[in-house]
Amino acid sequence: MDLTSGVPFWLVKGGLPATYPKLDQDRRCDLAIIGGGVTGALLGYRFAEAGIHTVLLEGREMGYGSTGACTALLQYELDIHLTDLTERIGGPGAERCYRLCVEAIAGIERLADEIGGDSDFRRKRSVYLACKRRDVKALERERTARREIGIEVDLLSPSDIRERFSFDRPAALLSRLAGEIDPLRFTHALLAAAGRHGLEAYDRTGVARYQSDRKGVLLETADGWRIRARKAVFATGYNIPPFVPRRSVSLTSTFAFATSPLPTFDGWGEDRCLIWETSRPYFYARTTPDGRAIIGGADQPFKGSHKVDRLQGRQTGRLARQFAEMFPGIVFDVDWSWAGTFAETADCLPYIGVAPEFPNGYVALGYGANGIVFGYVAADLLLDLFLGRGNSDAELFRIGR
Numbered sequence: 001m002d003l004t005s006g007v008p009f010w011l012v013k014g015g016l017p018a019t020y021p022k023l024d025q026d027r028r029c030d031l032a033i034i035g036g037g038v039t040g041a042l043l044g045y046r047f048a049e050a051g052i053h054t055v056l057l058e059g060r061e062m063g064y065g066s067t068g069a070c071t072a073l074l075q076y077e078l079d080i081h082l083t084d085l086t087e088r089i090g091g092p093g094a095e096r097c098y099r100l101c102v103e104a105i106a107g108i109e110r111l112a113d114e115i116g117g118d119s120d121f122r123r124k125r126s127v128y129l130a131c132k133r134r135d136v137k138a139l140e141r142e143r144t145a146r147r148e149i150g151i152e153v154d155l156l157s158p159s160d161i162r163e164r165f166s167f168d169r170p171a172a173l174l175s176r177l178a179g180e181i182d183p184l185r186f187t188h189a190l191l192a193a194a195g196r197h198g199l200e201a202y203d204r205t206g207v208a209r210y211q212s213d214r215k216g217v218l219l220e221t222a223d224g225w226r227i228r229a230r231k232a233v234f235a236t237g238y239n240i241p242p243f244v245p246r247r248s249v250s251l252t253s254t255f256a257f258a259t260s261p262l263p264t265f266d267g268w269g270e271d272r273c274l275i276w277e278t279s280r281p282y283f284y285a286r287t288t289p290d291g292r293a294i295i296g297g298a299d300q301p302f303k304g305s306h307k308v309d310r311l312q313g314r315q316t317g318r319l320a321r322q323f324a325e326m327f328p329g330i331v332f333d334v335d336w337s338w339a340g341t342f343a344e345t346a347d348c349l350p351y352i353g354v355a356p357e358f359p360n361g362y363v364a365l366g367y368g369a370n371g372i373v374f375g376y377v378a379a380d381l382l383l384d385l386f387l388g389r390g391n392s393d394a395e396l397f398r399i400g401r
């Protein structure tokens with residue numbers, strides 16, 4: 001399935017930072033990772049660094065799936081409010097999910113620094129706008145709930161918002177714990193660093209068949225090469241493995257564009273924070289170190305790649321109009337626009353853990369809008385499971401929960 005259309009900005013900006021060999025022989029290893037997006041790269045780094053002989057197999061080029069199409073806002077705030085997640089899965093689980101994401105942003109910052117390669121990580125503040133008066137109460141409850149679990153967040157009043165921005169809103173949550181990154185460069189920097197720890201990475205090496213047996217897993221590539229591993233992780237993004245029940249995941253088309261470099265950021269506040277809102281589908285915005293804005297949202301239920309191509313112009317127009325209304329002082333051109341696919345679970349949490357019906361298999365499917373953050377969580381969690389250490393967070397992200 002073609003999961004992107006148009007030209008994602010990061011692919012133009014970063015091109016193809018590195019190519020890897022195509023697998024041309026049989027291999028043996030402790031862990032095989034299927035998928036070379038940011039999740040596969042995070043896993044590859046964690047496992048190789050821990051001294052585990054790991055082979056990563058990517059069907060196309062590294063980072064050219066959803067990773068290259070994503071807008072790479074790093075937020076601990078999930079698409080589901082902490083208050084709603086608490087109702088759904090209980091207080092301790094909801095608190096743990098939010099805390100894991102807070103820790104993951106700090107972890108990604110450390111990692112970006114440790115691996116080198118300039119992934120353009122930037123600490124940012126994030127502003128979550130109430131779109132309607134009736135959202136204000138929900139934001140007040142959300143602020144209280146987050147503060148109760150030790151996450152500092154402020155509620156902005158209409159006058160606070162007017163002072164900082166060029167638009168009016170009835171309320172907003174201002175959070176200091178957010179970031180942004182170049183997802184393609186980060187992925188390639190991780191793979192390069194993992195390579196220095198012994199990761200074997202192959203691109204243009206699609207895995208066509210896999211089976212499980214007493215000795216572990218046996219993978220076969222489209223060219224017929226075999227990989228024998230003790231365990232395998234499916235980090236295949238929105239190419240959903242057959243053992244994940246389809247009805248538990250809904251696919252959504254999402255749209256984004258990058259502006260030309262902007263002469264000013266009039267009305268964006270002093271630190272070019274991340275911006276998103278309570279409306280569903282939502283509008284969101286970030287900036288880039290080279291002075292552009294990236295705008296995204298306008299999600300639609302996925303109805304096939306052809307429909308996405310047709311919708312792209314219309315949805316980009318919608319996003320551009322909203323951007324212009326919110327920031328009348330910013331003059332911009334749409335330089336690049338593209339569409340991608342999102343997958344969502346009912347509770348907006350990812351699937352991470354053992355693969356049901358595929359013994360010796362794990363999944364690291366960071367569905368939802370926080371995929372990069374959950375990729376980081378997945379790497380730590382699966383390393384624990386692989387090493388037999390157990391991990392009490394596994395239940396939160398279990399398939400079939």
Ligand SMILES: Cc1cc2nc3c(=O)[nH]c(=O)nc-3n(C[C@H](O)[C@H](O)[C@H](O)COP(=O)(O)OP(=O)(O)OC[C@H]3O[C@@H](n4cnc5c(N)ncnc54)[C@H](O)[C@@H]3O)c2cc1C
Pocket residue numbers: 034035036037038039040057058059060061062063064065066067068069070071072073074205206207208235236237238239254255256296339340341342364365366367368369370371372373375
């Ligand atoms: C427009 C858009 C905006 C987004 N914004 C954000 C955001 O702001 N913040 C955020 O955190 N997330 C965001 N996301 C989500 C984010 O992109 C994903 O969660 C993340 O990139 C997932 O990474 P991944 O490595 O799991 O998947 P992918 O990057 O899709 O990688 C999976 C890889 O597996 C490979 N593969 C699949 N099957 C096989 C096979 N059989 N053999 C070999 N290889 C295979 C694919 O070719 C692909 O490269 C956004 C997504 C989109 C589309």
